[in-house]
Amino acid sequence: MLDLALKGRPRYWIWVSFLITMILIGFICWMREHHIGAAFTTGLSRDVTWGFHVGQLTFFVGVAASAVLVVLPYYFHNYRVFGRIAVIGEFLAVGCVLIAMLSVFVIMGQPSRVWNVLLHATPHSIIFWDMVVLITYLSLNLLCGWTVLHAEKKSAPPPKWIKPFIYWAILWAPSIHTVTAFLYAGLPGRPHWMTALQAAHFLATAFAAGPSLLIILSMIIRKVSKFDPGQQAINKLAEIATYALIIHLFFIGLEFFTAFYSQIPDHMKSLIYLYQGLEGHNRLVPWMAVSTLLAFIGLIIFIFPPLRKWNVTKVIAAACVFFSIWMDKGFAFVVSGFIPNPFDRVTEAWIALNEFLVAAGVWSVGALVITVLYKIAITVKEKAVFDKYGQKQVVE
Amino acid sequence: MITRRDFLKIAAFSSLLGLGGAFTINALEKEPGQKVLKDIKALKGKRWAMVIDTRKFKTQEDFEKVIRACHKAHNVPEIANPLHEVKWIWTDDYEHSFAGTAEEYISTEVKERKFLLLCNHCDNAPCVRVCPVKATFKRPDGITMQDMHRCIGCKFCMAGCPYGARNYNFLPPRDYIKELNPEYPTRTIGVVEKCTFCNERIDRGLLPYCVEASEGKIIFGDLYDPNSEIRKVLSENIVIRRKVELGTQPMVFYII
Ligand code: SF4
Numbered sequence: 001m002l003d004l005a006l007k008g009r010p011r012y013w014i015w016v017s018f019l020i021t022m023i024l025i026g027f028i029c030w031m032r033e034h035h036i037g038a039a040f041t042t043g044l045s046r047d048v049t050w051g052f053h054v055g056q057l058t059f060f061v062g063v064a065a066s067a068v069l070v071v072l073p074y075y076f077h078n079y080r081v082f083g084r085i086a087v088i089g090e091f092l093a094v095g096c097v098l099i100a101m102l103s104v105f106v107i108m109g110q111p112s113r114v115w116n117v118l119l120h121a122t123p124h125s126i127i128f129w130d131m132v133v134l135i136t137y138l139s140l141n142l143l144c145g146w147t148v149l150h151a152e153k154k155s156a157p158p159p160k161w162i163k164p165f166i167y168w169a170i171l172w173a174p175s176i177h178t179v180t181a182f183l184y185a186g187l188p189g190r191p192h193w194m195t196a197l198q199a200a201h202f203l204a205t206a207f208a209a210g211p212s213l214l215i216i217l218s219m220i221i222r223k224v225s226k227f228d229p230g231q232q233a234i235n236k237l238a239e240i241a242t243y244a245l246i247i248h249l250f251f252i253g254l255e256f257f258t259a260f261y262s263q264i265p266d267h268m269k270s271l272i273y274l275y276q277g278l279e280g281h282n283r284l285v286p287w288m289a290v291s292t293l294l295a296f297i298g299l300i301i302f303i304f305p306p307l308r309k310w311n312v313t314k315v316i317a318a319a320c321v322f323f324s325i326w327m328d329k330g331f332a333f334v335v336s337g338f339i340p341n342p343f344d345r346v347t348e349a350w351i352a353l354n355e356f357l358v359a360a361g362v363w364s365v366g367a368l369v370i371t372v373l374y375k376i377a378i379t380v381k382e383k384a385v386f387d388k389y390g391q392k393q394v395v396e
Numbered sequence: 397m398i399t400r401r402d403f404l405k406i407a408a409f410s411s412l413l414g415l416g417g418a419f420t421i422n423a424l425e426k427e428p429g430q431k432v433l434k435d436i437k438a439l440k441g442k443r444w445a446m447v448i449d450t451r452k453f454k455t456q457e458d459f460e461k462v463i464r465a466c467h468k469a470h471n472v473p474e475i476a477n478p479l480h481e482v483k484w485i486w487t488d489d490y491e492h493s494f495a496g497t498a499e500e501y502i503s504t505e506v507k508e509r510k511f512l513l514l515c516n517h518c519d520n521a522p523c524v525r526v527c528p529v530k531a532t533f534k535r536p537d538g539i540t541m542q543d544m545h546r547c548i549g550c551k552f553c554m555a556g557c558p559y560g561a562r563n564y565n566f567l568p569p570r571d572y573i574k575e576l577n578p579e580y581p582t583r584t585i586g587v588v589e590k591c592t593f594c595n596e597r598i599d600r601g602l603l604p605y606c607v608e609a610s611e612g613k614i615i616f617g618d619l620y621d622p623n624s625e626i627r628k629v630l631s632e633n634i635v636i637r638r639k640v641e642l643g644t645q646p647m648v649f650y651i652i
């Protein structure tokens with residue numbers, strides 16, 4: 001099937017070349033970092049040692065995990081509406097896990113030693129488990145998506161042996177994001193991160209941001225190809241995102257209550273820093289204001305059925321929710337965990353250009369993989385789509 | 397449970413301390429001006445700890461002597477920018493050293509005192525727990541070690557340490573060493589480093605550099621030995637530790 005990725009219209013090739021260029025730029029910037037040192041190429045410091053890249057890990061693991069939202073109803077509850085986009089969800093997960101794994105890889109000061117994580121496997125370190133669950137999830141999604149698509153190409157039902165792997169992937173999805181939450185939740189000196197709600201909150205944000213991205217991708221697929229992921233499926237995704245978004249906002253409220261009712265300074269300070277500024281440091285306040293505003297615009301649109309169902313407003317809301325959560329989880333959450341520092345001082349951090357370009361390179365790797373996989377999936381599905389009920393797609 | 401690997405480590409280590417250690421002590425005692433650990437016996441029950449008598453540090457020079465002794469001997473790069481500096485032992489004021497537990501109405505004299513800060517060699521060290529490659533590990537005698545050749549530079553330990561005691565080499569460290577000590581290795585960019593209680597000296601029966609340079613203001617010894625000097629000092633003075641409430645069990649005590 002891979003050959004299907006080699007035939008495409010000029011705009012496909014322009015997009016692919018753009019991604020490859022971004023990957024090369026990212027790679028050069030990353031090499032530069034190792035040459036002159038992270039002091040000049042990142043916004044990081046002694047006090048804030050994790051920043052933008054770790055944020056990308058956190059965010060994209062979530063988007064990857066959210067594939068379960070289309071896979072589970074389809075394979076587990078026989079929800080046929082998701083038949084057409086199950087593979088789209090699985091392939092999105094593949095690309096996002098790749099972004100997540102590369103995002104950890106690029107923060108390493110000594111990337112050539114990365115094998116030490118396996119050579120000296122350390123079960124009490126969460127990074128070890130994160131690596132294990134991510135690699136497993138990547139393989140599972142690639143295997144399941146590919147096999148099911150292959151069967152579709154031959155107009156046959158998926159082989160029986162793939163079932164256990166599909167169920168395994170379903171169980172695995174929440175675990176990848178839980179383990180990622182554990183990277184933060186168990187650190188004694190970081191009260192902002194140390195909440196038992198962390199994993200649940202991560203899943204809520206993931207289940208809002210992931211479907212939002214799927215909505216946008218589905219609309220794009222509809223525009224550029226003859227394959228239609230299905231209006232009903234897109235509407236359902238918006239519903240799921242609505243519930244998840246509400247839970248996310250509710251969880252933020254819970255964090256605020258716990259911090260401010262208990263009045264424990266260490267638990268309040270990071271929140272104050274984020275939303276109001278601490279001791280004259282307020283670099284993230286406008287950032288959080290925009291993130292909050294976007295979340296509420298998304299919420300209002302999603303909550304009213306006519307607005308949610310109309311495709312124009314739906315896409316706007318999906319974009320708002322996606323970026324709101326990206327801003328929060330993909331940067332602010334990580335940085336604010338380090339504020340204040342162990343000496344009760346504030347050191348702020350920002351995204352450096354070099355750092356951003358490295359991240360853009362990493363996103364491009366993910367986007368390239370998703371593009372290629374989607375190209376294959378769409379070409380197969382454009383011809384004929386048989387879901388497990390043998391329902392053929394109607395191409396308008 | 398002791399694994400075979402641990403057993404070998406302990407065996408190797410105790411032979412170093414027991415036999416080799418005794419040998420070097422004898423050899424070194426002849427060298428003038430070098431203070432020697434008296435309580436090196438067997439590995440069993442040993443837990444190194446440090447007491448800093450903050451009352452005795454009076455002048456800036458008192459601190460500088462100590463810091464210089466450590467940083468010079470360990471080739472610690474001198475980076476001026478506080479955002480990216482590397483420091484194994486340094487000072488801060490009362491309020492920030494004991495952030496969270498500092499008393500507002502304590503005497504002005506204490507408030508104005510400076511406190512020596514370094515890795516606490518916590519008994520229950522979060523930095524060890526989170527390191528994915530065992531580049532940060534515990535020796536059986538309580539020292540939290542840092543293997544600069546295995547560290548992958550993920551900086552997880554820096555998020556884990558509640559004491560700000562770890563340093564990441566954001567810059568090529570060798571460019572910032574003024575006076576090179578050829579006896580001690582230098583580091584590369586992209587790895588983490590920190591105080592190691594001068595494990596290289598302890599293994600030879602010598603006191604850590606800072607203890608030696610402090611001329612009695614810092615007491616070092618075995619916490620598990622009821623007859624050691626450190627136990628005597630601890631029982632006779634009021635001491636505080638940084639962020640005990642986190643359960644990390646810091647092994648550096650401060651006499652107030
Ligand atoms: S002070 Fe920090 S670096 Fe030292 S042992 Fe404790 S947690 Fe680890």
Ligand code: SF4
Binds near residue numbers: 526529549551553588
């Ligand atoms: S930066 Fe080095 S020492 Fe610290 S956790 Fe990572 S590998 Fe271990």
